[in-house]
Amino acid sequence: MAIGSAPDAACCGPLTRETITPADAEAFARRLKALADPVRLRLVSIVAASEGHEACVCDLxxxxxxxxxxxxxxxxILTEAGFxxxxxxxxxxxxxLVPGALEAVAAPLVSV
Amino acid sequence: MAIGSAPDAACCGPLTRETITPADAEAFARRLKALADPVRLRLVSIVAASEGHEACVCDLxxxxxxxxxxxxxxxxILTEAGFxxxxxxxxxxxxxLVPGALEAVAAPLVSV
Known part of the structure; x- marks a missing residue:
């Protein structure tokens, strides 16, 4: 049974277009923190680059x-954060890898 | 005189295409950490959404x-991280706002 949670919808519009609300900033910071660790970035990357975007913990x-x-x-931490x-x-x-989870973090950082 | 540093080139290819190297993961994690704070996200957003992408500290x-x-x-912290x-x-x-700095963080998170 899959236990990971689906990613939140993109938290907010682009940071450069409108000022992020305090609540959105809290939620977005939590997701960024989950990713902001060299080991976790490597784990996400290894899983993402694996066949079928899936890897056994025994291979990590x-x-x-x-x-x-x-x-x-x-x-x-990565699972609880929805990645x-x-x-x-x-x-x-x-x-x-949860489809769209990394893109949902990237979206508010990109101007439209 | 502008003191902010230019952003690094995008650290690496998309996380989903190739496995990030340990050195790139360290550098990328450092930049994500600088951004992964609700107050700093709000400050970046206020500066970015201001006229000319610029704001006086007196208005922040x-x-x-x-x-x-x-x-x-x-x-x-945001200045030292190049944002x-x-x-x-x-x-x-x-x-x-340093042009391209937010986009450089978003780039490795987006599949191509």
């Missing part, structure tokens, strides 16, 4: 050189 | 409801 520890508990901690979804098959958990 | 404290030292601290440039004219410091 070696490339980042960290223990499985540490990697699982980072994956949990990855998690499914369990047999022994292992598999992580998949 | 009231909208965010914080003291000038606190606002100046956040503006310094804003700073110039002093008379008594006041003026902050201007």
């Amino acid at each position: 520890t070696e490339p980042v050189g960290l223990s499985q508990p540490t990697v699982s901690h980072h994956l949990k 990855l979804s998690r499914s369990k098959r047999g022994t292992w958990a598999y992580y998949r | 404290t009231e909208p965010v409801g914080l003291s000038q030292p606190t606002v100046s601290h956040h503006l310094k 804003l440039s700073r110039s002093k004219r008379g008594t006041w410091a003026y902050y201007r």
